[in-house]
Amino acid sequence: MDFVARVYVVPKPAILDPQGKAVETSLHSLGYEEVGDVRLGKYIEVKLSGDGAAGVEARVEEMCRRLLANEVIEDYRFDVETA
Amino acid sequence: MDFVARVYVVPKPAILDPQGKAVETSLHSLGYEEVGDVRLGKYIEVKLSGDGAAGVEARVEEMCRRLLANEVIEDYRFDVETA
Numbered sequence: 555m556d557f558v559a560r561v562y563v564v565p566k567p568a569i570l571d572p573q574g575k576a577v578e579t580s581l582h583s584l585g586y587e588e589v590g591d592v593r594l595g596k597y598i599e600v601k602l603s604g605d606g607a608a609g610v611e612a613r614v615e616e617m618c619r620r621l622l623a624n625e626v627i628e629d630y631r632f633d634v635e636t637a
Numbered sequence: 638m639d640f641v642a643r644v645y646v647v648p649k650p651a652i653l654d655p656q657g658k659a660v661e662t663s664l665h666s667l668g669y670e671e672v673g674d675v676r677l678g679k680y681i682e683v684k685l686s687g688d689g690a691a692g693v694e695a696r697v698e699e700m701c702r703r704l705l706a707n708e709v710i711e712d713y714r715f716d717v718e719t720a
Binding site: 564581591594596602604620622 | 647667677679683687705
């Protein structure tokens with residue numbers, strides 16, 4: 555069975571996010587005064603195969619911890635869906 | 638009223654994604670043979686204020702077109718939620 559995992563990785567709230575700050579400043583310069591905090595993270599779409607959603611979720615969780623996110627400075631979450 | 642917009646930006650399917658390819662190769666090296674295509678994009682969380690969801694959505698759509706995404710090479714989607 556084919557699945558798609560969508561992984562979202564963002565800098566932890568206590569971590570400075572200069573990229574997000576740059577986007578925030580640019581949005582203000584463009585006239586979007588209503589914008590407050592901006593955080594910039596990664597969005598990763600992984601196509602993968604597996605026998606069932608539970609097994610695939612466990613594998614994706616492992617991928618996040620081992621490669622996709624740096625847990626010292628980043629938070630991650632993901633969802634898995636059949637493709 | 639306070640809202641959070643979550644914007645997802647990914648390279649268009651026809652566009653080469655060397656970062657995604659690198660992640661794919663790394664996942665294979667780590668033993669995740671079940672992984673197929675990987676696309677790596679941006680995830681942007683924007684806190685902003687506004688009178689209603691419809692108005693905020695129109696503003697965020699404009700921000701995407703003007704700054705957050707490059708429509709020549711990237712696709713984007715977003716959702717808006719009250720914070």
